[in-house]
Amino acid sequence: MTGRHAPETLIARYADGSLPDADAWSLEKHLESCASCAGRVSGAVRATAAGAVLADVRDAVLAAATPAPAEAPPLRTPRLLWAAAPAVRGAWLPAVLLVALGAVLLAHVAGFxxxxxxxxxxxxVVPVAGVALSYGRHADPLHELAASTPSAGLRLVLTRTAVVLAVSLPLLTLAGLVLPSPGAPGAAAWLLPGLTLTLAALALGGWLGLRTATAVTGGGWLCAVLAPALAPPDGAVARHLSDQLSAYVGGAATQGGWAAAAALCAVLLAARRTAYDRLERF
Structure with a gap:
């Protein structure tokens, strides 16, 4: 090289591959800091037979790196059905029907x-049990695959919870509507307690694991409501059970308390949402 730039003869020999290695290395070091010479070398290389091949390679690399044109988003229905499927199969759905039909038969056939x-x-406790039975390795043969997707964790649990509630709420409420029981709370009085217990199970699931949390919340509710009513001193089970339910779910003040508890459980669940990323470790 002469002066501050590489001579044309040196660049030409570099382009056709006849420049000795020591001189080629020196030229390449110079090109790192000299844009003018780099441009001249690039032009010289493009003018050789190898230039056309390098241009084709460059175009292929750019084509591979360029994002494809935006397409219409795929339908989300199959993905949603796949995520929700464990919530509507297995023993849980027959159990919901058994509870609803069993209550109707007790009232209209057995006269209870x-x-x-x-x-x-x-x-x-029915939706609480449904949530526990719809999530985890025991419920979903594709759980390991589902847990590795971006929609795993709390998002997947909430999807299945929504399906469980969508199935159980109308079935059990309709069953309650056809049951005569003077003095008992209305057929929809259980909805807020059911929602609260479900949210409580989900919130506790971040600490205890989902199955343990559902056992604690559902078992606690059944013990609190049924135990005092099933062994009354005078044997009037129906009346004592009705009184227990009136105390736990009847009245605007009680329902307001359940609504506040549901909101609190939702806040706790949101605060502990990252715990569901590792839920199956419990």
Whole structure:
């Protein structure tokens, strides 16, 4: 090289590959800091037979790196059905139907006057059990695959919870509507307690694991409601059960308390949402 730039003869020999290695290395070091010479070398290389090949390679690399044109988003329905499927299969759905039909048969066939209070006592734990049975390795043969997707964790749990609630709420409420029970709370009185217990199970699931949390919340509710009513001193099970349910779910003040508890559980669940990324470790 002469002066501050490489001579044309040196660049030409570099382009056709006849420049000795030591001189080629020196030229390449110079090109790192000299844009002018780099441009001249690039032009010289493009003018050789290898230039056309390098241009084709460059175009192929750019084509591979360029994002494809935006396409219409794929349908989300198959993905949603795949995520929600474990919530509507297995033993849980028949169990919901058994609870609803069993209460109707108790009232209209066996003549049991406490059928509606009994249904209202059991109904809040049905969605809780459904959530526990719809998530995890025991419920989904594709759980390992599902857990590795971006929609795993709390998002997947909430999807299945929504399906469980969408199935159980109308079935059990309709069953309650056809049950005669004077003095018992209304057929929809269990909805807020059921929602609260479900959210409580989900919130506790971040600490205890989902199955343990559902056992604690559902078992606690059944013990609190059924145990005092099933062994009354005078044997009037139906009346005592109705009184228990009126105390736990009847009245605007009680329902307002359940609504506040549901909101609190939702806040706790949001605060602990990252715990569901590792839920199956419990």
């Amino acid at each position: 006057s406490g059928a509606r209070p009994l249904l209202l006592a059991i109904a809040p």
